[in-house]
Amino acid sequence: MPKLFLEELAAEMVLEKPIKDQFGLILFQKGIVLSEKMITTLKMWGISEVSIETDSIGDKVSDTVPIDPAILSQVEIDVELLFRNNTKRGPFVTELMRHIAFRLAKKRIKETTHAQ
Numbered sequence: 001m002p003k004l005f006l007e008e009l010a011a012e013m014v015l016e017k018p019i020k021d022q023f024g025l026i027l028f029q030k031g032i033v034l035s036e037k038m039i040t041t042l043k044m045w046g047i048s049e050v051s052i053e054t055d056s057i058g059d060k061v062s063d064t065v066p067i068d069p070a071i072l073s074q075v076e077i078d079v080e081l082l083f084r085n086n087t088k089r090g091p092f093v094t095e096l097m098r099h100i101a102f103r104l105a106k107k108r109i110k111e112t113t114h115a116q
Contacts, residue, residue, distance in 0.1 A: 013033070013053070015028055015030055018030045027045065027047070067102070068105075068109065075108065079097050
């Protein structure tokens, strides 16, 4: 399963991979069942996304739709144009651009499915 952003997580989802901090220290082991408190803790630690076992998602996240790589690629080009004047990109701006691209791709997918 692709990684899910923290906003998409729900209690009782199961971690597919361990979650590590910036120094490589394991915060939560693979196979842990998430609780609301753990999700809040991940937010406080600044973790933005985690890998979740597909079987544990079920209908907990209705917005989780596979993103077409072609749509994501086009959206990334659009986001790149928005940030074209930002020549000094640190980790924050790079992560911001990735989040924007993800959200725009999801929006475009929803628009195309509703239009059909």
